[in-house]
Amino acid sequence: MENVMKDLLPQNISNMKIDVEKFIELLNNKEAILVDIRMPFETAVWGLNFGLKIPANELPDNLEKLPKDKLIVVACPKTDRSIMARTYLAALGYETKYLSGGILGLVERLKGGKAKDIDLKS
DSSP, X not given: OHHHHHTOOGGGGGGGEEOHHHXXXXXXXXXXXXXXXXXXXXXXXXXXXXXXXXXGGGGGGOGGGSOSSSEEEEEOSSSHHHHHHHHHHHHTTOOEEEETTHHHHHHHHHOGXXXXXXXXXO
């Protein structure tokens, strides 16, 4: 955690987040995975059909589900929980970023015919 805190410099903030376009590119290239950290009641009402669904408070008990060979992009509706989850995972040594704009930003980008921009084939 000490190294994560030492990296909290203004010039490093941009390295902690990823924009939607770059995320889609990395996801489609199988270089990143989305970890949806919303609570089950949130994903039940409006869920995504891709990525891992692990509520933020359950991350410590589900670390074995996280890939070691991909960028882990954490997302919540906006960014509050994602920033905390990203910091936690980074402290454990995971390559991780939070999704700038959150799930709401991703859904806005993918609405309508643009949903085809996500490659859901495994």
